Amino acid sequence: MPNIxxxxxxxxxxxGQVGVQWVGFAGANLVIVANDEVANDQIQQSLMEMVLAEGIGIRFWSLQKVIETIGKAADRQKILLVAKSPADFVTLVEGGVPIQKLNIGNMHYAEGKRQIHKTVSVDDRDIDSLRALQSLGVSCQVQGVPTETATDVFTLL
Structure with missing residues (x-):
């Protein structure tokens, strides 16, 4: 089982926040970016690589590649798994990626979304995805930075 x-x-x-604060707080030595678009975008990959300290590995994989590959991770790999949306994590969990707890950091405000926390705005699709994660046994907590207290997302909805 992968060490997520x-x-x-x-x-x-x-x-910066993920690459410095969260990597250090979690003790991660490998970041896996689960995103179909970034998996094929060398420019975005290069920008993200620059943020990480030396010695921290990074992989840019499609959601499907994460599902197919993460189970092969060595125990010594301490993985920080990041994706853009709760829907991405529904795909990953339904695909067999063993996630028990989800940290919700930044979901920007846009038309059709409502702000539930200073850094989190959701629409109906997000709420449906969060509820799906909850039914799959995944705890979902809003926490912008490691020094902030985590809040169960369902108390904010």
């Missing part, structure tokens, strides 16, 4: 130390929803994927 943190699973995080963050629309920005890997940036």
């Amino acid at each position: 130390v943190l699973s995080r929803v963050d629309e920005r994927l890997v940036h």
